[in-house]
Amino acid sequence: MFIWVDADACPKVIKEVLYRAADREQVVVTFVANQPLTVPASRFLRTLRVASGFDVADNEIVRRVASGDLVITADIPLAAEVIEKGAVALNPRGERYSEATIRERLTMRDFMDTLRASGIQTGGPASLSQRDRQLFASGLGDWLRQRR
Template sequence: MQIWVDADACPKVIRDILFRAAERTGTELVMVANHGLPLPPSTLIRQLQVPKGFDIADNEIVARLAPGDILITADIPLAADALAKGAHVLSPRGERFDSGTIRAKLTMRDFMDTLRASGVQTGGPPSLSQSDRQAFANQLDNLLRQ
C-alpha cells in the first residue's frame, strides 16, 4: 500500500500530517505535483514531478494507483477514477469518498460548474479548520490501520 497525494492543492498542514504518518507507519508516500515541493529527508517520502497542464497530475496518479492504495485529493473526478481502481480516497478535510457517495458529489460539482459558467458567484470553500485537520488525521489513521 502507498499513499498518493494530489499535492498541487494540498494544504501544508495536511502535508505535515502525512509526512508524520508515513514515518510512523512505514508507509510510502508519493507527492504528485507540477512544481517542486519541500520534503523532509526520508526514504519513505518522495515527489513525482509532472509537467504543467490540464489533468496531467491526475492522469499520472490514476495510472500508478493500485487497489488498496490511499489517495488524498479534493478533486472529485480524480476521486471517482481512483475509487474505480479500488483505491481508498480521502479529502484534505477528512471526508472519505466511497462508491456510494461519489455520484452525488460529481453531480453537485457539475451543478456548481454550471452556476459559475452562467455568472453566479458561488464563493470558495471555507478555510481549513482545526476540526477539519483533526478529522483528516483520524480518517487517515483509520485507513492506515485497515
C-alpha cells in the same frame, strides 16, 4: 500499499500530518505535482514532478494507483477514478469518498460549474479548520489501521 497525494492544492498542514505518518507507519507517501516540491528527508517520502497542464498530475496518479492504495485529493473526478480502480480516496477535510457518495459529489460539482459558467458567484470552500485537520488525521488513521 502506498499513499498518493494530489499535492498541487493539498494544504501545508495536511502535508505535515502525512510527513509524520509516513515515518511512524513506515508507509511510502508520494506527492505528485506540476511544480517542484520539498519534503523532509525520509526514505518514506517521495515527490513526483509532472509536466504542467490540465489534469496531468491527476492522470499520473490514476495511472500509478493500485487497489488498496490511498489517494489524498479534493478533486472529485480524480477521487471517482481512483475508487473505480479499487483505491481509497480521502479529502483534506477528512471525508472518505465512497462509491455511494462519489456520484452525488460529481453531480453537485457539475451543478456548481454550471452556476459559475452562468455568472453566479458561488464562493470557494471555507478555510481548513482545526476540526477538519482532526477529521483528516482520523480518516488517515482509519486507513492505516485497516492496512495492518
